[in-house]
Amino acid sequence: MEQQYATVTLDETMVQDLASRLRGALLRPGDADYEQARQVYNGMINKHPALIARCVDVADVIAAINFARDHQLTLAVRGGGHNGPGLSTCDDGLVIDLSEMKGIRVDPEARTVRVAGGCTWGEVDHATHPFGLATPSGFISTTGVGGLTLGGGIGYLARTFGLTIDNLLGVDIVLADGSFVMASADEHADLFWAVRGGGGNFGVVTSFLFQLHPISTVYGGPMLWPLDQAADVMKFWRDFILNAPEEINGWFGFITVPPAPPFPEQFHLQKMCAIVWCYSGALEQADTLFQPIRAHIPPAVDFAGPIPWPMLQSLFDALYPKGLQWYWKTDFFTDLSDKAIDLHLKYSAQLPTMHSTAHLYPINGAAHRADASDTAFSFRDANFAEVIVGVDPDPANNERMIQWAKDYWMALHPYSSGGGYVNMMMDEGADYVQAAYRDNYARLGEIKATYDPDNLFHVNQNIKPTT
Incomplete structure (x- = not known):
């Protein structure tokens, strides 16, 4: 009950x-x-x-x-x-x-890192980078390790090493009854399955154990094109990223160029499209790999080049400081049809504020190695995660940017896979949560009933305990 x-x-x-x-x-x-x-x-x-x-x-x-x-x-x-x-x-x-719980311990021989539940990804990168190691995370380094991981973990390294949860080896977790357990493939395997995408529904994770990979300096950063070239760029990117080597990732976005360095002054406050790249293969091969990308439609602004991993991870931190107004909408997509691209172009031309944006993140490659039922995160057949965000410092703009995000999402939703990424959803109710987990929801409800039968942990994208 x-x-x-x-x-x-x-x-x-x-x-x-x-x-x-x-x-x-x-x-x-x-x-x-x-x-x-x-x-x-x-x-x-x-x-x-x-x-x-x-x-x-x-x-x-x-x-x-x-x-x-x-x-x-x-x-x-x-x-x-x-x-x-x-x-x-x-x-x-x-x-x-948990923000005072900051311990991080790197084991360079085992290539693992133990991370306390209050850490941010910037703090993890600070600890692992001196060893030339990293684990897949997200796109903003001030993001908390716990929330991003428990929801799945889509980021720059998803095509190369999978989602964050695909690199999670175990967790320490305090349950609703106050007991402390360790969950991994060998202990409390049902709980370990559930926390890999099931959010904070099952307890408070006090530490995470991650697999690390040899990532130090990558070849990455943004390329920008005028909005009138967006259709060609988007179609090129779609076809390229679906067949590219797993070592290369690049998310596509619509942006308003910030009126600040390092962006050239002639592009300040222009609406443009962007691809933010991350190539983690051999650096001596990067220029050769990127040559056809640059040749197809030469970018108006090209910042892609060798960059330390922590710097790429924190590239947009200053643009999105704490305290801005945010409204999110999200969906997964298996295909990105020409009709869907036309709709993206229509709504991106209406970006309501400078900070507002829409991104498409590739989640193919290594992220497809797991089956839909291998973890609570179920959209292993999707190729793209879409996020539409209305963002601004001024609450007076909230109504306008929220309506834009909703209209944009409603137009694209019929072309989607039918559910969204829990880390990028607003609090939209039980139907949206069930759509995010699809066939995995029933099993999650059973595990919830085992570990949190009274739903103490309900302030989240809530999974109801099966009665």
Whole structure:
């Protein structure tokens, strides 16, 4: 029977009891650090938790989970805080804030890295890069390791080494009953299957163990073309990336050129299309590989070249700082038809704000080696992940950019595979969650019933426990 979680009146004795069990700080409204601590990456989210437990170790996480469960308190879990719909926080409940849990240990011989649950990908890259190693992650280095991994992990290295979850070897996780378990292919294999794409539905992951790969300097960066060349560029990119060597990746996007260096002044604030490349093969072969790309339709702006992996990963961090207004829409696509391309061109010409954008990420190559049922992430037959985002600093533009994103998505959705990427969805309800997992949803519900039968972990893209 699923438990109902609601606003609970907390008396001082209860709060002090929890505080005494934590090594980390317990913040309440009015505390000096509370306002900063309650803010998440998306400035559109404005929630006021009753308590924020800034956990510093596993014992803190256990204490916070037990407190929320015993007092039937709404519970949210925050790592990097990048979740678009703000599902890493809540009103009037308890937030488990993992951002103080920062330990990272690289084993260069085994080529593995153990990462604590509060780390960001920039911090992981900082630790692994001196060893010439990396693991697949995303596109913005301030993103939290936990959220990106648990939702699947689409990024620059997906065609080469698969999704982030395909490089996950095990997790340490605290369950709803307060118990601590290790999940891997050999222990709690059902739970390990579920956390590889099933989000934060099954517990609080306090550390991740990843496989590393020899990645140090790659050949990458953006190329830009005028919007009137976008149809030809997009069709070329589609045909190229579906058949390219797995060592090369490049996502396609529609952008408004920022009015700042290093972009040439004549292109400032122009709407353009872009491909942001990442080639992780032999650098001496890169110019030869990219020669036909440059020759087909010469780019107006060409920044692609040798670049340290952490620099590519953080290339857009400054453009998208914490606190902007964000609205996301997402779908997977097996094919990118000429008709779909025409629709992309129509709506990209209407980018409502400078920060608003639409991207198509390739998820073929190594990401296709797993079957749909091998992990909770089910769209192993899709070739592209689409994300449409309305972004701006000013809340006054929210209505306009949200409507643009919805209209854009509605136009393209009939050509999609029928479901979206949970890491890039807003809080759109049960039907969208089920569509994201397709045939895997029933098994996820059974595993949820085993590990979280009362749905304590429900502030997420929620999977209901099967009764």
